[in-house]
Amino acid sequence: MAVPKRRKSKSKRDMRRSQWKLSSVNVITCPNCMEPMLPHHICPGCGYYKGRQIIEKEEE
Amino acid sequence: MKHRKAGRKYSRTREHRIAMFRNLLMNLIKYSRIRTTDAKAKGLKRIADKVVSLARTNNLANIRKVSYFVNDKDLIKKLFSEIGPKFANRSGGYTRIYKVGLRRGDSAPVSIIEFAYEEEKKTQKKQAKKAAGKVKKDVRKSEKTVQPDKVTDEEKKENV
Numbered sequence: 001m002a003v004p005k006r007r008k009s010k011s012k013r014d015m016r017r018s019q020w021k022l023s024s025v026n027v028i029t030c031p032n033c034m035e036p037m038l039p040h041h042i043c044p045g046c047g048y049y050k051g052r053q054i055i056e057k058e059e060e
Numbered sequence: 061m062k063h064r065k066a067g068r069k070y071s072r073t074r075e076h077r078i079a080m081f082r083n084l085l086m087n088l089i090k091y092s093r094i095r096t097t098d099a100k101a102k103g104l105k106r107i108a109d110k111v112v113s114l115a116r117t118n119n120l121a122n123i124r125k126v127s128y129f130v131n132d133k134d135l136i137k138k139l140f141s142e143i144g145p146k147f148a149n150r151s152g153g154y155t156r157i158y159k160v161g162l163r164r165g166d167s168a169p170v171s172i173i174e175f176a177y178e179e180e181k182k183t184q185k186k187q188a189k190k191a192a193g194k195v196k197k198d199v200r201k202s203e204k205t206v207q208p209d210k211v212t213d214e215e216k217k218e219n220v
Binding site for chain 2: 038040042044
């Protein structure tokens, strides 16, 4: 069976791991109430989605 | 390869999965808007759209086909007498999914699935938009059009 001949150096190992990254969450401001919200989601602040469409839970 | 492997398994056996979707679908028909996880909503959409398609034509064969998923006489009646006729002029896309956010506890993405009934106001607006679009296109030929909506949005952001 094929088997590694040499142990990989710390450098090589760390170079490989340099690609393990977290990507940040894209937060946008609701065009209706200016609250922070996730894109393609209903706004948690005012319940608006896609402009004038009002969806669910009207917060007072 | 992912060829011909559509759909999810939901960590359930076949029977469990079908039972789950039956329950979800019957609740959707009953309340016309339900809240579940994104994945379940997406799976339910496949079934719900098929069932509504069948419900648009009222005959015994279709009632029997639908009854595989809707095991309730009243709900079948509702489906064929109320929901089906409402979609008489729509060819597909009978359900709509909105993403709500992450559920507390297990951080599962939650969404709302509902029947995409067309409201009168909306259709009117759409028609107005269409008319406006036609006008705009005509104008574009001769001169550049300024979009007032976009400008105001940007101004709002700057103010905040």
